[in-house]
Amino acid sequence: MRISIAILTFAAAISLFISGAGASLAPASFGFPTIVQMANSVAWSQDTANALRYEDVSIDFGGGVPFGPVSLAFPSIHQTSLECQSMTHTDFAQTSEYAAFAYPFVGVGSYGLPVPGLA
Numbered sequence: 001m002r003i004s005i006a007i008l009t010f011a012a013a014i015s016l017f018i019s020g021a022g023a024s025l026a027p028a029s030f031g032f033p034t035i036v037q038m039a040n041s042v043a044w045s046q047d048t049a050n051a052l053r054y055e056d057v058s059i060d061f062g063g064g065v066p067f068g069p070v071s072l073a074f075p076s077i078h079q080t081s082l083e084c085q086s087m088t089h090t091d092f093a094q095t096s097e098y099a100a101f102a103y104p105f106v107g108v109g110s111y112g113l114p115v116p117g118l119a
Helices: 002-017
Strands: 034-059 065-067 070-072 077-102
Touching: none
Parallel strands: none
Antiparallel strands: 034 077, 065 070
């Protein structure tokens, strides 16, 4: 009888340390996951164009054309042209972008199962 009482006492003591196995499939999460994106850009450009044009023309018709007692004389023509152009163009742009996207959390459980094709 003493042995059976000792065995029962030992079994009762061991049973106090043993807990049942269990699992919870529904997560304890809350809130909205948020995606935030921020972007900044700065652009600066400068271009320069230079142009030079030089023209020189000389026209000489000779000594003239004798026409009876009067001779016709044509003038000599000389022309010089010099043209310079310089152009500079500068651009500056600065942009800032901010985007935020939030969506509700979908967990595992009888009402929160993921929809096939969307997960």
